[in-house]
Amino acid sequence: MPPATTRSEPHPRPRLSRPQKVAEAIKQWVMDEGWQPGHRLPSETDLMARFGMAKGTIREAIRLLEAQGLVKSRTGPGGGVFVHQVSEDRAAALLGNYVYFAHPSIDDIYQLRAALEPELAASLAGKLSAAQLAHLEKVVAESAPPAEMTEGARHAASLRFHVELSAFSENPLLRFFVRFLAELLSEVTVARGLHSDTNPELWQSGLTYQTRLIEALREGQPAQARAVMEAHMATAQGLMRRQEAAVTRRFLSDRAR
Amino acid sequence: MPPATTRSEPHPRPRLSRPQKVAEAIKQWVMDEGWQPGHRLPSETDLMARFGMAKGTIREAIRLLEAQGLVKSRTGPGGGVFVHQVSEDRAAALLGNYVYFAHPSIDDIYQLRAALEPELAASLAGKLSAAQLAHLEKVVAESAPPAEMTEGARHAASLRFHVELSAFSENPLLRFFVRFLAELLSEVTVARGLHSDTNPELWQSGLTYQTRLIEALREGQPAQARAVMEAHMATAQGLMRRQEAAVTRRFLSDRAR
Protein backbone atom coordinates (compact mmCIF):
# COMPACT_ATOMS: atom_id res chain seq x y z
CA MET A 1 0.00 0.00 0.00
CA PRO A 2 1.09 3.54 -0.62
CA PRO A 3 2.16 5.56 2.41
CA ALA A 4 -0.58 7.36 4.26
CA THR A 5 0.32 10.77 2.99
CA THR A 6 -2.18 12.97 1.30
CA ARG A 7 -0.18 13.50 -1.88
CA SER A 8 -1.50 11.45 -4.69
CA GLU A 9 0.67 12.99 -7.39
CA PRO A 10 4.26 11.79 -7.80
CA HIS A 11 5.08 15.21 -9.20
CA PRO A 12 3.58 17.86 -6.90
CA ARG A 13 2.02 19.52 -10.00
CA PRO A 14 3.26 23.11 -10.17
CA ARG A 15 -0.11 24.54 -9.07
CA LEU A 16 -0.83 27.11 -11.72
CA SER A 17 -1.62 30.68 -10.90
CA ARG A 18 -5.00 32.04 -11.81
CA PRO A 19 -3.82 33.90 -14.90
CA GLN A 20 -2.18 30.69 -16.08
CA LYS A 21 -5.38 28.75 -15.56
CA VAL A 22 -7.43 31.36 -17.38
CA ALA A 23 -4.94 31.46 -20.26
CA GLU A 24 -5.09 27.68 -20.60
CA ALA A 25 -8.86 27.73 -20.42
CA ILE A 26 -9.13 30.36 -23.13
CA LYS A 27 -6.66 28.46 -25.31
CA GLN A 28 -8.69 25.30 -24.94
CA TRP A 29 -11.87 27.24 -25.54
CA VAL A 30 -10.52 28.61 -28.81
CA MET A 31 -9.48 25.12 -29.95
CA ASP A 32 -12.78 23.54 -28.96
CA GLU A 33 -14.79 26.16 -30.80
CA GLY A 34 -12.39 26.09 -33.72
CA TRP A 35 -12.09 29.88 -33.72
CA GLN A 36 -9.81 31.15 -36.44
CA PRO A 37 -7.50 34.19 -36.61
CA GLY A 38 -9.58 37.35 -36.56
CA HIS A 39 -12.24 35.97 -34.23
CA ARG A 40 -13.03 38.27 -31.38
CA LEU A 41 -12.91 36.92 -27.85
CA PRO A 42 -15.33 38.21 -25.22
CA SER A 43 -14.46 41.59 -23.76
CA GLU A 44 -12.47 41.89 -20.57
CA THR A 45 -15.66 42.69 -18.71
CA ASP A 46 -17.31 39.54 -20.05
CA LEU A 47 -14.27 37.45 -19.18
CA MET A 48 -14.26 38.90 -15.66
CA ALA A 49 -17.85 37.73 -15.26
CA ARG A 50 -17.30 34.31 -16.86
CA PHE A 51 -14.26 33.43 -14.80
CA GLY A 52 -15.32 35.33 -11.70
CA MET A 53 -12.04 37.15 -11.47
CA ALA A 54 -10.87 40.73 -11.32
CA LYS A 55 -9.72 42.75 -14.26
CA GLY A 56 -6.03 42.56 -13.38
CA THR A 57 -6.11 38.78 -13.34
CA ILE A 58 -7.84 38.58 -16.70
CA ARG A 59 -5.41 41.06 -18.18
CA GLU A 60 -2.43 39.05 -17.00
CA ALA A 61 -3.92 35.97 -18.61
CA ILE A 62 -4.28 37.83 -21.89
CA ARG A 63 -0.65 38.94 -21.65
CA LEU A 64 0.36 35.29 -21.34
CA LEU A 65 -1.44 34.53 -24.59
CA GLU A 66 -0.17 37.67 -26.25
CA ALA A 67 3.45 36.75 -25.57
CA GLN A 68 2.88 33.44 -27.34
CA GLY A 69 1.58 35.32 -30.36
CA LEU A 70 -1.85 33.74 -30.03
CA VAL A 71 -3.93 36.87 -29.46
CA LYS A 72 -3.75 40.56 -30.23
CA SER A 73 -5.58 43.42 -28.53
CA ARG A 74 -7.05 46.55 -30.05
CA THR A 75 -8.65 49.48 -28.21
CA GLY A 76 -11.74 51.42 -29.12
CA PRO A 77 -15.20 50.41 -30.29
CA GLY A 78 -15.08 47.23 -32.32
CA GLY A 79 -11.83 46.56 -30.48
CA GLY A 80 -11.13 43.74 -28.12
CA VAL A 81 -8.95 40.66 -27.97
CA PHE A 82 -8.61 38.74 -31.23
CA VAL A 83 -7.31 35.31 -32.07
CA HIS A 84 -4.09 35.79 -34.00
CA GLN A 85 -2.08 33.47 -36.18
CA VAL A 86 1.38 32.94 -34.72
CA SER A 87 3.72 34.52 -37.24
CA GLU A 88 6.95 32.95 -38.41
CA ASP A 89 8.85 35.86 -36.94
CA ARG A 90 7.22 35.49 -33.57
CA ALA A 91 7.86 31.76 -33.51
CA ALA A 92 11.48 32.34 -34.48
CA ALA A 93 11.92 34.87 -31.71
CA LEU A 94 10.45 32.48 -29.13
CA LEU A 95 12.62 29.62 -30.33
CA GLY A 96 15.55 32.01 -30.24
CA ASN A 97 15.08 32.35 -26.49
CA TYR A 98 15.62 28.63 -26.14
CA VAL A 99 18.69 28.71 -28.37
CA TYR A 100 20.14 31.55 -26.30
CA PHE A 101 20.59 29.16 -23.41
CA ALA A 102 21.44 26.10 -25.52
CA HIS A 103 24.37 28.02 -27.07
CA PRO A 104 24.97 25.80 -30.11
CA SER A 105 28.31 25.92 -31.91
CA ILE A 106 28.73 27.06 -35.49
CA ASP A 107 29.26 23.45 -36.36
CA ASP A 108 25.99 22.47 -34.69
CA ILE A 109 24.15 24.92 -36.92
CA TYR A 110 25.89 23.72 -40.05
CA GLN A 111 25.16 20.11 -39.23
CA LEU A 112 21.47 20.93 -39.56
CA ARG A 113 21.84 23.22 -42.53
CA ALA A 114 23.84 20.54 -44.34
CA ALA A 115 20.95 18.14 -43.79
CA LEU A 116 18.08 20.49 -44.64
CA GLU A 117 19.24 22.92 -47.33
CA PRO A 118 20.02 20.18 -49.89
CA GLU A 119 16.62 18.65 -49.25
CA LEU A 120 15.03 22.05 -49.79
CA ALA A 121 16.94 22.54 -53.04
CA ALA A 122 16.00 19.11 -54.34
CA SER A 123 12.34 19.57 -53.51
CA LEU A 124 12.17 22.86 -55.41
CA ALA A 125 13.79 21.66 -58.63
CA GLY A 126 11.40 22.18 -61.52
CA LYS A 127 8.77 23.66 -59.24
CA LEU A 128 9.65 27.35 -59.54
CA SER A 129 8.06 29.79 -61.94
CA ALA A 130 10.08 31.96 -64.28
CA ALA A 131 9.32 34.94 -62.05
CA GLN A 132 10.57 33.15 -58.98
CA LEU A 133 13.77 32.12 -60.72
CA ALA A 134 14.28 35.66 -61.95
CA HIS A 135 13.79 36.91 -58.41
CA LEU A 136 16.49 34.59 -57.15
CA GLU A 137 18.87 35.78 -59.87
CA LYS A 138 18.19 39.34 -58.84
CA VAL A 139 19.05 38.52 -55.24
CA VAL A 140 22.31 36.96 -56.37
CA ALA A 141 23.11 39.95 -58.54
CA GLU A 142 22.46 42.35 -55.68
CA SER A 143 24.93 40.52 -53.51
CA ALA A 144 27.71 41.07 -56.06
CA PRO A 145 27.88 44.82 -56.64
CA PRO A 146 30.95 46.98 -57.39
CA ALA A 147 33.11 46.18 -54.40
CA GLU A 148 32.48 48.87 -51.86
CA MET A 149 30.35 46.48 -49.85
CA THR A 150 31.46 45.67 -46.37
CA GLU A 151 32.08 42.08 -45.45
CA GLY A 152 29.02 42.12 -43.23
CA ALA A 153 26.80 43.41 -46.03
CA ARG A 154 28.01 40.66 -48.35
CA HIS A 155 27.30 38.12 -45.67
CA ALA A 156 23.81 39.46 -45.16
CA ALA A 157 23.16 39.40 -48.90
CA SER A 158 24.29 35.81 -49.14
CA LEU A 159 22.01 34.93 -46.25
CA ARG A 160 19.14 36.55 -48.08
CA PHE A 161 19.42 34.10 -50.93
CA HIS A 162 18.80 31.19 -48.59
CA VAL A 163 15.90 32.94 -46.90
CA GLU A 164 14.23 33.81 -50.18
CA LEU A 165 14.75 30.28 -51.45
CA SER A 166 13.19 28.76 -48.36
CA ALA A 167 10.13 30.97 -48.80
CA PHE A 168 9.26 29.06 -51.97
CA SER A 169 8.86 25.75 -50.20
CA GLU A 170 5.37 24.38 -49.78
CA ASN A 171 6.45 22.67 -46.57
CA PRO A 172 5.89 25.12 -43.71
CA LEU A 173 8.23 23.26 -41.38
CA LEU A 174 11.07 23.09 -43.86
CA ARG A 175 10.51 26.75 -44.67
CA PHE A 176 10.64 27.71 -41.02
CA PHE A 177 13.64 25.61 -40.00
CA VAL A 178 15.82 26.56 -42.97
CA ARG A 179 15.13 30.23 -42.47
CA PHE A 180 15.61 30.03 -38.73
CA LEU A 181 18.98 28.31 -39.11
CA ALA A 182 20.22 30.75 -41.74
CA GLU A 183 19.33 33.75 -39.60
CA LEU A 184 20.68 32.08 -36.49
CA LEU A 185 23.99 31.46 -38.21
CA SER A 186 24.11 35.07 -39.28
CA GLU A 187 23.42 36.28 -35.76
CA VAL A 188 26.01 34.02 -34.25
CA THR A 189 28.74 35.02 -36.65
CA VAL A 190 27.93 38.70 -36.27
CA ALA A 191 27.76 38.44 -32.50
CA ARG A 192 31.24 36.99 -32.45
CA GLY A 193 32.67 39.15 -35.21
CA LEU A 194 33.55 36.05 -37.19
CA HIS A 195 32.46 37.19 -40.60
CA SER A 196 35.42 39.51 -41.06
CA ASP A 197 37.95 36.71 -41.10
CA THR A 198 35.87 34.38 -43.23
CA ASN A 199 37.87 35.29 -46.26
CA PRO A 200 36.30 36.41 -49.56
CA GLU A 201 36.64 32.85 -50.82
CA LEU A 202 33.46 31.95 -48.98
CA TRP A 203 31.53 34.77 -50.55
CA GLN A 204 33.02 34.17 -54.00
CA SER A 205 32.37 30.44 -53.93
CA GLY A 206 28.87 31.10 -52.66
CA LEU A 207 28.06 33.15 -55.75
CA THR A 208 29.08 30.44 -58.17
CA TYR A 209 27.21 27.80 -56.17
CA GLN A 210 24.09 29.92 -56.16
CA THR A 211 24.28 30.47 -59.90
CA ARG A 212 24.71 26.77 -60.56
CA LEU A 213 21.87 26.01 -58.18
CA ILE A 214 19.46 28.29 -59.98
CA GLU A 215 20.36 26.53 -63.20
CA ALA A 216 19.62 23.12 -61.72
CA LEU A 217 16.31 24.42 -60.35
CA ARG A 218 15.33 25.78 -63.74
CA GLU A 219 16.29 22.56 -65.51
CA GLY A 220 14.26 20.55 -63.02
CA GLN A 221 17.14 18.38 -61.83
CA PRO A 222 16.60 17.53 -58.14
CA ALA A 223 19.74 15.39 -57.82
CA GLN A 224 21.86 18.11 -59.35
CA ALA A 225 20.32 20.79 -57.14
CA ARG A 226 20.91 18.64 -54.07
CA ALA A 227 24.50 18.01 -55.03
CA VAL A 228 25.26 21.67 -55.61
CA MET A 229 23.77 22.67 -52.27
CA GLU A 230 25.61 19.87 -50.49
CA ALA A 231 28.88 21.08 -51.94
CA HIS A 232 28.00 24.64 -50.99
CA MET A 233 27.29 23.66 -47.41
CA ALA A 234 30.41 21.52 -47.15
CA THR A 235 32.59 24.36 -48.42
CA ALA A 236 31.06 26.93 -46.12
CA GLN A 237 31.22 24.62 -43.13
CA GLY A 238 34.86 23.89 -43.84
CA LEU A 239 35.76 27.57 -43.99
CA MET A 240 33.85 28.29 -40.80
CA ARG A 241 35.12 25.31 -38.89
CA ARG A 242 38.29 27.10 -37.88
CA GLN A 243 36.34 28.99 -35.29
CA GLU A 244 36.06 27.59 -31.84
CA ALA A 245 33.08 25.52 -30.83
CA ALA A 246 31.32 27.06 -27.86
CA VAL A 247 29.16 30.03 -28.64
CA THR A 248 27.59 32.69 -26.49
CA ARG A 249 24.56 34.18 -28.09
CA ARG A 250 22.17 36.99 -27.80
CA PHE A 251 18.44 36.74 -27.59
CA LEU A 252 16.94 36.99 -31.01
CA SER A 253 15.41 40.42 -31.00
CA ASP A 254 11.68 40.51 -31.21
CA ARG A 255 11.10 41.29 -34.85
CA ALA A 256 7.55 39.99 -34.56
CA ARG A 257 4.85 42.49 -35.11
CA MET B 1 13.73 65.27 -50.34
CA PRO B 2 11.29 63.21 -48.36
CA PRO B 3 7.73 64.48 -48.19
CA ALA B 4 6.97 66.97 -45.49
CA THR B 5 5.02 64.61 -43.34
CA THR B 6 5.91 64.01 -39.76
CA ARG B 7 6.26 60.27 -40.07
CA SER B 8 9.85 59.22 -40.28
CA GLU B 9 9.20 55.48 -40.14
CA PRO B 10 8.10 53.63 -43.27
CA HIS B 11 6.41 51.07 -41.08
CA PRO B 12 4.16 52.86 -38.58
CA ARG B 13 5.88 50.88 -35.82
CA PRO B 14 3.14 49.07 -33.83
CA ARG B 15 3.61 51.35 -30.83
CA LEU B 16 4.29 48.97 -28.02
CA SER B 17 2.21 48.98 -24.89
CA ARG B 18 3.88 49.82 -21.64
CA PRO B 19 4.11 46.21 -20.46
CA GLN B 20 5.72 45.31 -23.77
CA LYS B 21 8.26 48.08 -23.40
CA VAL B 22 9.06 47.06 -19.85
CA ALA B 23 9.40 43.41 -20.85
CA GLU B 24 11.80 44.33 -23.65
CA ALA B 25 13.78 46.55 -21.33
CA ILE B 26 14.11 43.83 -18.71
CA LYS B 27 15.13 41.30 -21.36
CA GLN B 28 17.81 43.64 -22.64
CA TRP B 29 18.88 44.36 -19.09
CA VAL B 30 19.33 40.67 -18.37
CA MET B 31 21.40 40.21 -21.53
CA ASP B 32 23.54 43.29 -20.91
CA GLU B 33 24.31 42.23 -17.36
CA GLY B 34 24.80 38.65 -18.41
CA TRP B 35 22.51 37.38 -15.67
CA GLN B 36 22.19 33.62 -15.69
CA PRO B 37 19.32 31.30 -14.71
CA GLY B 38 18.68 31.59 -10.99
CA HIS B 39 19.51 35.29 -10.80
CA ARG B 40 16.89 37.28 -8.96
CA LEU B 41 15.42 40.36 -10.61
CA PRO B 42 14.44 43.42 -8.55
CA SER B 43 11.17 43.07 -6.65
CA GLU B 44 7.90 44.33 -8.08
CA THR B 45 8.13 47.34 -5.79
CA ASP B 46 11.62 48.14 -7.07
CA LEU B 47 10.55 47.76 -10.66
CA MET B 48 7.56 50.04 -10.06
CA ALA B 49 9.94 52.71 -8.83
CA ARG B 50 12.52 52.14 -11.58
CA PHE B 51 10.06 52.31 -14.43
CA GLY B 52 7.68 54.74 -12.75
CA MET B 53 4.71 52.54 -13.42
CA ALA B 54 1.91 50.96 -11.46
CA LYS B 55 2.03 47.48 -10.05
CA GLY B 56 -0.42 46.07 -12.58
CA THR B 57 1.67 47.27 -15.50
CA ILE B 58 4.84 45.74 -14.10
CA ARG B 59 3.07 42.47 -13.43
CA GLU B 60 1.77 42.31 -16.97
CA ALA B 61 5.31 42.80 -18.23
CA ILE B 62 6.48 39.91 -16.08
CA ARG B 63 3.71 37.71 -17.47
CA LEU B 64 4.97 38.47 -20.96
CA LEU B 65 8.38 37.18 -19.97
CA GLU B 66 6.93 34.26 -18.05
CA ALA B 67 4.99 33.03 -21.08
CA GLN B 68 8.24 32.91 -23.01
CA GLY B 69 9.77 30.75 -20.29
CA LEU B 70 12.37 33.38 -19.49
CA VAL B 71 11.43 34.07 -15.85
CA LYS B 72 9.73 32.32 -12.98
CA SER B 73 8.15 33.84 -9.89
CA ARG B 74 8.05 32.60 -6.32
CA THR B 75 6.21 34.10 -3.35
CA GLY B 76 7.41 34.63 0.16
CA PRO B 77 10.72 35.77 1.68
CA GLY B 78 13.58 34.94 -0.59
CA GLY B 79 11.03 34.86 -3.35
CA GLY B 80 10.81 37.13 -6.33
CA VAL B 81 11.21 36.93 -10.08
CA PHE B 82 14.08 34.78 -11.31
CA VAL B 83 15.80 34.39 -14.64
CA HIS B 84 14.90 30.96 -15.94
CA GLN B 85 16.40 28.80 -18.66
CA VAL B 86 13.87 28.16 -21.40
CA SER B 87 13.22 24.44 -21.22
CA GLU B 88 13.00 22.17 -24.24
CA ASP B 89 9.41 21.42 -23.36
CA ARG B 90 8.46 25.05 -23.14
CA ALA B 91 10.16 25.82 -26.45
CA ALA B 92 8.39 22.88 -28.08
CA ALA B 93 5.01 24.05 -26.78
CA LEU B 94 5.59 27.57 -28.10
CA LEU B 95 6.72 26.27 -31.47
CA GLY B 96 3.68 24.00 -31.44
CA ASN B 97 1.46 27.08 -31.43
CA TYR B 98 3.01 28.13 -34.70
CA VAL B 99 2.61 24.68 -36.19
CA TYR B 100 -1.06 24.64 -35.18
CA PHE B 101 -1.75 27.34 -37.76
CA ALA B 102 0.77 26.11 -40.32
CA HIS B 103 -1.01 22.69 -40.34
CA PRO B 104 1.72 20.64 -42.02
CA SER B 105 0.88 17.37 -43.71
CA ILE B 106 2.20 14.02 -42.55
CA ASP B 107 4.44 14.10 -45.58
CA ASP B 108 5.82 17.49 -44.58
CA ILE B 109 6.85 16.08 -41.24
CA TYR B 110 8.43 13.00 -42.75
CA GLN B 111 10.37 15.09 -45.24
CA LEU B 112 12.18 16.66 -42.31
CA ARG B 113 12.51 13.49 -40.32
CA ALA B 114 13.98 11.74 -43.35
CA ALA B 115 16.61 14.46 -43.53
CA LEU B 116 17.43 14.72 -39.82
CA GLU B 117 17.06 11.28 -38.24
CA PRO B 118 19.71 9.64 -40.47
CA GLU B 119 22.11 12.47 -39.68
CA LEU B 120 21.43 11.94 -35.99
CA ALA B 121 22.05 8.21 -36.28
CA ALA B 122 25.29 8.71 -38.18
CA SER B 123 26.59 11.26 -35.71
CA LEU B 124 25.99 8.92 -32.77
CA ALA B 125 27.72 5.84 -34.22
CA GLY B 126 30.54 4.76 -31.92
CA LYS B 127 29.78 7.59 -29.50
CA LEU B 128 27.40 5.80 -27.14
CA SER B 129 28.40 4.10 -23.91
CA ALA B 130 27.47 0.50 -23.11
CA ALA B 131 24.90 1.81 -20.67
CA GLN B 132 23.31 4.05 -23.27
CA LEU B 133 23.16 1.20 -25.78
CA ALA B 134 21.63 -1.06 -23.17
CA HIS B 135 19.06 1.61 -22.42
CA LEU B 136 18.06 1.76 -26.07
CA GLU B 137 17.73 -2.00 -26.17
CA LYS B 138 15.49 -1.86 -23.14
CA VAL B 139 13.27 0.68 -24.84
CA VAL B 140 12.99 -1.53 -27.89
CA ALA B 141 12.20 -4.55 -25.74
CA GLU B 142 9.49 -2.66 -23.87
CA SER B 143 7.79 -1.80 -27.12
CA ALA B 144 7.47 -5.49 -28.04
CA PRO B 145 5.61 -7.11 -25.15
CA PRO B 146 3.12 -10.01 -25.28
CA ALA B 147 0.51 -8.62 -27.63
CA GLU B 148 -2.15 -7.06 -25.49
CA MET B 149 -0.85 -3.64 -26.36
CA THR B 150 -3.14 -1.33 -28.18
CA GLU B 151 -2.03 0.10 -31.49
CA GLY B 152 -1.70 3.50 -29.88
CA ALA B 153 0.55 2.16 -27.12
CA ARG B 154 2.83 0.48 -29.65
CA HIS B 155 3.03 3.71 -31.59
CA ALA B 156 3.95 5.64 -28.47
CA ALA B 157 6.61 3.09 -27.59
CA SER B 158 8.12 3.31 -31.04
CA LEU B 159 8.15 7.06 -30.75
CA ARG B 160 9.96 6.79 -27.46
CA PHE B 161 12.92 5.13 -29.13
CA HIS B 162 13.48 8.14 -31.35
CA VAL B 163 13.09 10.56 -28.48
CA GLU B 164 15.56 8.67 -26.31
CA LEU B 165 18.01 8.42 -29.17
CA SER B 166 17.85 12.15 -29.86
CA ALA B 167 18.60 12.86 -26.21
CA PHE B 168 22.09 11.42 -26.69
CA SER B 169 23.09 13.99 -29.28
CA GLU B 170 25.56 16.68 -28.27
CA ASN B 171 23.95 19.06 -30.74
CA PRO B 172 21.16 20.90 -28.92
CA LEU B 173 19.46 21.96 -32.14
CA LEU B 174 19.47 18.48 -33.65
CA ARG B 175 18.24 17.11 -30.34
CA PHE B 176 15.40 19.60 -30.20
CA PHE B 177 14.26 19.34 -33.81
CA VAL B 178 14.31 15.54 -33.96
CA ARG B 179 12.35 15.25 -30.77
CA PHE B 180 9.92 17.94 -31.76
CA LEU B 181 9.21 16.29 -35.10
CA ALA B 182 8.76 12.84 -33.57
CA GLU B 183 6.29 14.13 -31.01
CA LEU B 184 4.56 16.26 -33.59
CA LEU B 185 4.10 13.27 -35.84
CA SER B 186 2.66 11.33 -32.95
CA GLU B 187 0.22 14.11 -32.10
CA VAL B 188 -0.89 14.51 -35.67
CA THR B 189 -1.52 10.81 -36.20
CA VAL B 190 -3.36 10.50 -32.90
CA ALA B 191 -5.43 13.61 -33.55
CA ARG B 192 -6.60 12.14 -36.82
CA GLY B 193 -6.92 8.57 -35.63
CA LEU B 194 -4.48 7.46 -38.28
CA HIS B 195 -2.45 5.06 -36.22
CA SER B 196 -5.14 2.42 -36.13
CA ASP B 197 -5.00 1.75 -39.85
CA THR B 198 -1.23 1.89 -40.10
CA ASN B 199 -1.00 -1.83 -40.16
CA PRO B 200 1.25 -3.84 -37.85
CA GLU B 201 3.81 -4.03 -40.62
CA LEU B 202 5.01 -0.57 -39.68
CA TRP B 203 5.47 -1.49 -36.07
CA GLN B 204 7.08 -4.83 -36.92
CA SER B 205 9.49 -3.36 -39.44
CA GLY B 206 10.31 -0.61 -36.98
CA LEU B 207 11.50 -3.16 -34.45
CA THR B 208 13.92 -4.83 -36.82
CA TYR B 209 15.24 -1.48 -38.03
CA GLN B 210 15.79 -0.33 -34.46
CA THR B 211 17.66 -3.51 -33.60
CA ARG B 212 19.88 -3.20 -36.64
CA LEU B 213 20.45 0.46 -35.85
CA ILE B 214 21.64 -0.27 -32.33
CA GLU B 215 24.09 -2.76 -33.77
CA ALA B 216 25.49 -0.22 -36.20
CA LEU B 217 25.79 2.31 -33.37
CA ARG B 218 27.65 -0.20 -31.21
CA GLU B 219 29.99 -1.16 -34.04
CA GLY B 220 30.73 2.48 -34.72
CA GLN B 221 29.60 2.46 -38.34
CA PRO B 222 28.15 5.87 -39.24
CA ALA B 223 27.40 5.01 -42.85
CA GLN B 224 25.60 1.85 -41.80
CA ALA B 225 23.63 3.65 -39.11
CA ARG B 226 22.64 6.34 -41.58
CA ALA B 227 21.55 3.77 -44.15
CA VAL B 228 19.43 1.84 -41.66
CA MET B 229 17.68 4.98 -40.48
CA GLU B 230 17.12 6.15 -44.04
CA ALA B 231 15.48 2.86 -44.89
CA HIS B 232 13.41 3.06 -41.70
CA MET B 233 12.17 6.53 -42.58
CA ALA B 234 11.45 5.62 -46.19
CA THR B 235 9.42 2.60 -45.13
CA ALA B 236 7.43 4.50 -42.53
CA GLN B 237 6.83 7.41 -44.87
CA GLY B 238 5.60 5.06 -47.56
CA LEU B 239 3.13 3.38 -45.24
CA MET B 240 1.86 6.71 -43.98
CA ARG B 241 1.61 8.34 -47.38
CA ARG B 242 -1.77 6.81 -48.05
CA GLN B 243 -3.30 9.38 -45.77
CA GLU B 244 -4.47 12.63 -47.20
CA ALA B 245 -2.21 15.64 -47.16
CA ALA B 246 -3.84 18.49 -45.33
CA VAL B 247 -3.87 18.19 -41.59
CA THR B 248 -5.74 20.02 -38.90
CA ARG B 249 -3.89 20.04 -35.67
CA ARG B 250 -4.29 20.82 -32.03
CA PHE B 251 -2.17 23.10 -29.95
CA LEU B 252 0.59 21.18 -28.31
CA SER B 253 -0.48 21.08 -24.72
CA ASP B 254 1.69 22.96 -22.30
CA ARG B 255 3.78 20.23 -20.81
CA ALA B 256 6.32 22.77 -19.63
CA ARG B 257 6.74 23.12 -15.92
Added chain:
DNA sequence: CCCAATTTGTTCGTATGTATC
Protein backbone atom coordinates in the same frame (compact mmCIF):
# COMPACT_ATOMS: atom_id res chain seq x y z
C1' DC C 1 2.97 25.37 16.67
C1' DC C 2 2.43 29.89 16.01
C1' DC C 3 3.84 34.36 14.74
C1' DA C 4 6.03 37.88 12.12
C1' DA C 5 8.24 39.46 8.05
C1' DT C 6 8.64 39.47 3.06
C1' DT C 7 7.27 38.96 -1.45
C1' DT C 8 4.09 37.79 -5.05
C1' DG C 9 -0.95 37.30 -6.00
C1' DT C 10 -5.62 39.40 -6.42
C1' DT C 11 -9.31 42.69 -5.95
C1' DC C 12 -11.82 46.99 -6.57
C1' DG C 13 -12.65 51.72 -7.90
C1' DT C 14 -11.43 55.27 -10.84
C1' DA C 15 -9.48 57.64 -14.55
C1' DT C 16 -7.37 57.97 -19.19
C1' DG C 17 -6.48 56.80 -24.00
C1' DT C 18 -8.15 55.36 -28.44
C1' DA C 19 -10.84 54.20 -32.23
C1' DT C 20 -15.60 54.03 -34.26
C1' DC C 21 -19.99 55.93 -35.40
Added chain:
DNA sequence: AGATACATACGAACAAATTGG
Protein backbone atom coordinates in the same frame (compact mmCIF):
# COMPACT_ATOMS: atom_id res chain seq x y z
C1' DA D 1 -17.86 67.31 -32.61
C1' DG D 2 -19.69 64.43 -29.44
C1' DA D 3 -21.21 59.96 -27.66
C1' DT D 4 -19.96 55.24 -27.22
C1' DA D 5 -17.31 51.07 -26.39
C1' DC D 6 -13.50 49.23 -25.73
C1' DA D 7 -8.57 48.44 -23.79
C1' DT D 8 -5.06 50.68 -20.86
C1' DA D 9 -3.19 52.38 -16.65
C1' DC D 10 -3.12 53.92 -11.83
C1' DG D 11 -3.47 53.45 -6.64
C1' DA D 12 -4.74 51.59 -2.48
C1' DA D 13 -5.97 47.79 -0.09
C1' DC D 14 -6.16 42.93 1.12
C1' DA D 15 -5.02 37.86 0.45
C1' DA D 16 -1.93 34.01 0.02
C1' DA D 17 2.44 31.71 0.18
C1' DT D 18 6.90 31.00 2.08
C1' DT D 19 10.66 31.50 5.30
C1' DG D 20 12.68 31.97 9.76
C1' DG D 21 12.35 32.77 14.66
